[in-house]
Amino acid sequence: REPSAVMDTWLSILKAQLTVFLIIQTTVGDIILDRNPRYLPFPRGVGNKLQVITGFGIPVPDIKDDVTYGLIIKSNYALPTNSSEFTQPELAYEGFSRFQPGAQISRVTWYNLLKAAMERLQIRGDSCLPLTICQASFTVFEQQGLLGEIMKVLFLPSTTPGEDLLVPNEYKEAEEVGEKAEDESECRKAYPSCDRSIIDMITTLEENKFVKMMLDNL
DSSP states (O other): OHHHHHHHHHHHHHHHHHHHHHHHHHHHHHHHHHSOOOOSSSOTTSOOEEEEEEEEEEEOSSOSSOOEEEEEEEEEEEOOOSTHHHHOHHHHTTTSGGGSTTOSOOHHHHHHHHHHHHHHTTOOHHHHHHHHHHHHHHSOOGGGHHHHHHHHHHHOGGGOGGGTTTSOHHHHHHHHHHHHOSSTHHHHHHSTTOSOOHHHHHOOOOOOHHHHHHHHTO
C-alpha cells in the first residue's frame, strides 16, 4: 500500500502540472488570437516618414563677412504602415487633417504666405508677388527638370485650374503679361513699384549662347 500511496502522490503532482501547462497554453493561444493586427510594411511610431526640406538663401550685400539669409520650408510625409492605406485611403486616414473639410492649402492661402514672407524680407508683397508671377510665366522652366516644374507650381496660378475663380485677377493678369512678353523688361514695366522679386533673388537671367549661335547662323 505504501508504494501505491507514493504513486498516487506523483500522479496528483503530474495532473497538477498538466493542468497548469494547459492553462498557460490556452492563455498564450488567446493572446495570440486576440492581439492587435500587425502593420505590414513598417510599425507605427518609429519615425518612419519622408521629410522634404526646401529653401533658398539670399546673400546680404555690403557686409565684409559672408552672411546669408535663408528661408526653409519643411514637409513631413508619413510612410504607409498598412495595406488599407493603398486600398481604402479614405478610411485609413479618416482622422487625418487631409480628409477634413477645408484642410488642404489653397492657391490663395499659398500666395498670402508668400506675401507675408516677402514683407518680412522688406519686399513689397502687393507689387512684387505679381512681378514674380510675371517673371515665372515669362521664364522657360521646361529645361530645368524637376526644379523647373516646382517653380511653375509654386508661382503660376494656372497650375491649379480648379481654383481659377478664387485666385485674384491681378495674379492671373500677371501670368498673362509674362506669357505675352517678348522681354523680361515688360514685366518690370508692368510693376514698376517693385525693386526685386523672389525670382531675382534665387535666379539669374542669362543669354542662351547656343540658341544665339543657332539664330546667327540662320
